[in-house]
Amino acid sequence: MSTATTTASTTTTGATVEFRGLRRAFGPTTALDGLDLTINPGELLALLGPSGCGKTTALRILAGFETHDSGQVLVDGQDITQVPAHRRDAGMVFQSYSLFPHLTAADNVAFGLRMRGTGKAERRNRAQELLELVGLPQHAGRYPHQLSGGQQQRIALARALALQPRVLLLDEPLSALDAKVRLNLRDEIRRLQQELGITTLFVTHDQEEALSMADRVAVLRAGRLEQCAAPAELYSRPATAFVAEFVGTMSRIPCTRAGSSVELLGRTFPVDGELPADGELDVLVRPENVGLVSNDAGAAVVVGASFLGSATRITVRLSDGTEIKADLPTEAAAGLPVGGNADVTLPDRPVLVDRRTA
Structure with a gap:
């Protein structure tokens, strides 16, 4: 991926995200049990834990795809519980890429802008900027089936950034890729995140990804926060036996x-x-x-x-x-x-x- 210079129109400012006493149950199963967590402006925070610990539920609640039973979700101090997903100023990258197969890479990147009514010329320029940012300007006219998995995920990332969201949500975006591509792409995601200064919530079950990419890692267990700390502290000073054995x-x-x-x-x-x-x-x-x-x-x-x-x-x-x-x-x-x-x-x-x- 190239190290294209970010233009002024690509730069964004991260928001403060807060989960306060967040609870969510699905029938008899408690997914979140009073989660309290703050993500600082411009920080990449990884939610780490075993399957069923509540990490994806927390991300989907922040995105507006799930509702919570009680508690609050705040972005820059504003409770966004009643704000619909499309108005939450968040970009999301899924594990499965979710590109439109009938659209070119450039049109996939510009899709959200088109939905907002942005003019054609501005959409084209913005898409080109972002394709350069993720190192794929020469792939603008290609369709998803003509791209590798790593290239598709870069296009998905560019699409998520097109609307200049204050919060970026990454839902295990690297798990479908092979090891070498995953290693390269995680470094590039981290570079872009730091370059843009965007607040990012990254869900993963891969401890190596979490420790190598995140400013802080929050370890969840059965819907509760076990520990949230910088990677080095989490590894060397685990707060609980569960964290000690799960991380490393x-x-x-x-x-x-x-x-x-x-x-x-x-x-x-x-x-x-x-x-x-x-x-x-x-x-x-x-x-x-x-x-x-x-x-x-x-x-x-x-x-x-x-x-x-x-x-x-x-x-x-x-x-x-x-x-x-x-x-x-x-x-x-x-x-x-x-x-x-x-x-x-x-x-x-x-x-x-x-x-x-x-």
Whole structure:
């Protein structure tokens, strides 16, 4: 995609979006259970979570495609509950592209302008500007079936931007694309979003997409907000065990209580956050924080190795059957063959503790 210079007519100003106590149920199923969330002007916020967590429902309510049972949706302080979808000043990009097959790329981009009664010459100029912005000016006369999936999604993005919306809504727009195209397009979407300064809500179930693209990531679970934070904070300081295990990889290691601390692997560790009041406990550890030292008398047995390039993920098993993953430099991992023994080490810092799962 080209890095075409954005003209003044393409630049937009982002709005503040607020969900206040948002609730929505579909029969006995609660999709949103009191969602409170603010998206700052010009921010790209990703809604992340498993299927059924309520992320798409929240986006569709903001777009005006769904109604909420209670609560408020505000854009720049105005409650838009009674504002119809076509007047909400929001552009939307769907997973399935949703281009009109009988219209050229340029006519697809200009469709919303035509519906607004914009003159033909202005529509043509605006469409050309946006096609240049998304790197496809030479495809103006092509029809959707003559475009690749990535090109179709760029056209869909240009169409969503044509009306200069204050809010851009992205509903898993990359999930139908192959891995290489998805990687390139997510970088370009992020570049455009920052260039335009448009407030963007991005729904995805792909944690890598969320962490690489968003200013902040809001993790939902069963209609409730678990945590909303910058990607680095979300990954390194998860507020709950659910966030810790949903975002990135975690190993669970059984531990025992030692007053306000816990004991595991022959050592005592302080606890990060609250220690559950009862029940058996696990410590949650990311693979990059696990050290392995080859030792013929070590308590852990190497049971697997996955080459990841500069790093190799080693899986070891303790005598109680617990499996722990460790990411080591590939050169160091070569000294830990499958079947060999090792000692497991953890850094000297507080650990995240959760009740043991069944």
